Amino acid sequence: MRVTVLGLGYVGAVAAAALAHDGHDVLGVDIDRGKVERFRRGEVPFHEPGLDELVREGVSRGILRFAETGDVGPGDLGELVFVAVGTPSQPSGAADLSQVEAAMEWLTGLVQGANGMWGDAGDRPVVVMKSTVPPGTGRRLQERYLAAHGIAYVSNPEFLREGSAVHDWFHPDRVVIGSESEEAAARVRALYEGYGAPIVVTHTTTAEMIKYGANAFLATKISFINELANMCDRVGADVEVVARGIGLDPRIGPDFLRAGLGYGGSCFPKDVRALDHLALVYDYPFELLRAVIAVNSRQRLLPLFALRREFGSLAGVPVAVLGLSFKPNTDDIREAPALDLIPLLLQEGAEVRAADPRAAVRARAVLPGAVRVTDSALEAVQGARALVLCTEWEEFRRLDWEDVAACMDEPRFVFDGRNALDRERLEALGFRYQGVGRGRPVGARLGVPAAAKP
Numbered sequence: 001m002r003v004t005v006l007g008l009g010y011v012g013a014v015a016a017a018a019l020a021h022d023g024h025d026v027l028g029v030d031i032d033r034g035k036v037e038r039f040r041r042g043e044v045p046f047h048e049p050g051l052d053e054l055v056r057e058g059v060s061r062g063i064l065r066f067a068e069t070g071d072v073g074p075g076d077l078g079e080l081v082f083v084a085v086g087t088p089s090q091p092s093g094a095a096d097l098s099q100v101e102a103a104m105e106w107l108t109g110l111v112q113g114a115n116g117m118w119g120d121a122g123d124r125p126v127v128v129m130k131s132t133v134p135p136g137t138g139r140r141l142q143e144r145y146l147a148a149h150g151i152a153y154v155s156n157p158e159f160l161r162e163g164s165a166v167h168d169w170f171h172p173d174r175v176v177i178g179s180e181s182e183e184a185a186a187r188v189r190a191l192y193e194g195y196g197a198p199i200v201v202t203h204t205t206t207a208e209m210i211k212y213g214a215n216a217f218l219a220t221k222i223s224f225i226n227e228l229a230n231m232c233d234r235v236g237a238d239v240e241v242v243a244r245g246i247g248l249d250p251r252i253g254p255d256f257l258r259a260g261l262g263y264g265g266s267c268f269p270k271d272v273r274a275l276d277h278l279a280l281v282y283d284y285p286f287e288l289l290r291a292v293i294a295v296n297s298r299q300r301l302l303p304l305f306a307l308r309r310e311f312g313s314l315a316g317v318p319v320a321v322l323g324l325s326f327k328p329n330t331d332d333i334r335e336a337p338a339l340d341l342i343p344l345l346l347q348e349g350a351e352v353r354a355a356d357p358r359a360a361v362r363a364r365a366v367l368p369g370a371v372r373v374t375d376s377a378l379e380a381v382q383g384a385r386a387l388v389l390c391t392e393w394e395e396f397r398r399l400d401w402e403d404v405a406a407c408m409d410e411p412r413f414v415f416d417g418r419n420a421l422d423r424e425r426l427e428a429l430g431f432r433y434q435g436v437g438r439g440r441p442v443g444a445r446l447g448v449p450a451a452a453k454p
C-alpha cells in the first residue's frame with residue numbers, strides 16, 4: 001500500500017520505517033527540513049533502539065522516502081495518511097491540538113488542489129490518526145475538515161513505549177481501530193493482519209477513549225504503588241516484596257508496580273492531565289485522576305525530603321544526580337523527575353552535578369548553568385556527599401560501587417529513586433542507603449513512632 005506519515009517524532013518515524021519494512025511504499029513528511037534531510041541520509045535524530053537500522057534498510061531499498069511538507073503534492077499522498085504530530089499540554093492541562101489542526105489544513109489544502117484527481121471515495125486518502133487526541137476530537141475533525149472532501153477518518157491509537165517502540169510496533173498486544181467508515185477501517189486493518197494481535201474495531205470516540213483509558217490506568221497503577229510505598233516507609237514494610245505479593249494475583253498483574261519517583265515522559269503526564277481537563281469541560285470531577293496527578297508530583301520530590309532529613313541544610317552539600325532522561329534507553333528528558341528536582345536542590349544551596357549516558361546534551365541545554373552535566377557517573381560522584389538515582393540506566397546499576405565509594409565523601413548517602421540498586425551490597429560498602437518504600441526508620445520529625453526495619 002502507499003502510505004504517507006506526517007510527523008517524524010518517535011511514533012511517526014517508527015510507523016514509517018516499520019511499514020516500509022513490511023513492504024509498503026512510505027513517504028515520511030515533516031515541517032522540519034533539517035530532520036527530513038537527516039532521515040534521507042538514513043540518520044535518526046533521536047535515540048530509539050533498532051530504528052536506525054530500520055530507517056537505513058527502508059532508505060536503501062528505496063521504499064522509504066522523506067519530504068518536507070511544502071514539497072508534497074496531492075499526487076504524492078498515499079492511500080493512507082498517518083498523522084503523528086505532537087499534542088502537548090497547554091497550561092490548563094488541555095491537549096494543544098494546533099499541530100493536528102495544521103495537519104488537517106495541510107491535507108485539505110492538498111486535496112483541494114487535486115482537481116478531480118480522485119474519482120469515488122474509495123480512491124481518496126484515508127486519515128489515520130496516531131496522535132493522541134481527546135475523545136470527541138476525531139468526529140469534530142471529520143466534520144470540520146474532511147467530510148466536505150469525502151475523506152474518511154480512522155482513529156488508530158499507538159501503544160508504543162519509547163525505548164522499545166520498534167519492538168512494540170511489531171509485537172502489539174492489541175490493535176485499536178475506530179472509525180465511522182467500515183471501508184476505511186478495513187483498509188487500516190489490512191496493515192495489521194499479519195501481526196497476530198487481537199484487533200478491536202469500534203467507533204472513533206471509543207477508540208480515542210481506549211487510548212486515554214490505557215494511559216490513565218497505567219499512571220494510576222504507578223501512583224497506587226507509590227502510595228503503598230510511602231505507607232511501607234512509614235510502617236516498616238518493603239514495597240518490592242509487597243508488589244510481588246500483590247502482582248501474583250492475575251487480577252492485579254505484576255507490571256507497572258515499580259515504586260519510585262513516579263512517571264514522566266511525553267505521554268502519561270500530558271494524557272492524564274488532558275483527560276482530567278476533558279472531565280472538567282464535561283462538568284465531571286474525575287477525582288481519582290486528580291489524586292494520581294498529585295501523588296506523582298509529590299513523588300519526584302522524595303529525594304529532596306530525604307536529603308533535608310539527612311543533612312539538615314543542603315547549603316554547600318555536593319549532590320550527584322544520576323539519570324536525566326525520564327526512563328532508561330531514551331534521551332527524552334520531557335517531564336523527567338530529575339529536571340524538577342535539580343532546581344529545588346540548587347535553591348536550597350546544594351552543589352549539583354548530574355550524569356546521564358544519553359541525555360546529557362539535551363539536559364545541559366535546559367538545566368541552570370550552575371549544574372555540571374556529564375555523561376560519566378564516576379565524574380559526577382567525585383567528591384559528592386550524596387547521590388540520587390533518578391533513572392535506572394543499566395550503566396548505573398552496573399557501576400563499580402567500590403569505585404563510587406572511593407570517589408564520594410562521607411556520609412555517602414544514596415537515595416535510590418528507582419529501587420534499582422543492591423541495598424545490601426551498598427550498605428556493606430559503607431553507603432547510607434535509602435530506597436522508596438523499602439522501610440526506613442521514621443524519625444520524630446514526622447511525629448510517628450519509629451518503624452522497624454523489614
Ligand code: UGA
Nearest residue numbers: 158159160161162222256257258262263264265267326327
Ligand atoms: C507510555 C505507554 O507505556 C505506552 O503504551 C504508550 O503508547 C505511550 O506512553 C504513549 O502514550 O505514547 P512511555 O511514556 O514510553 O509509554 O513509557 P513507559 O515505559 O510506559 O513509562 C512511563 C513512565 O512511568 C516512566 O517515567 C517510568 O519510569 C514510569 N514507570 C513505569 C514507573 O514509575 N513505574 C512502573 O512500574 C512503570
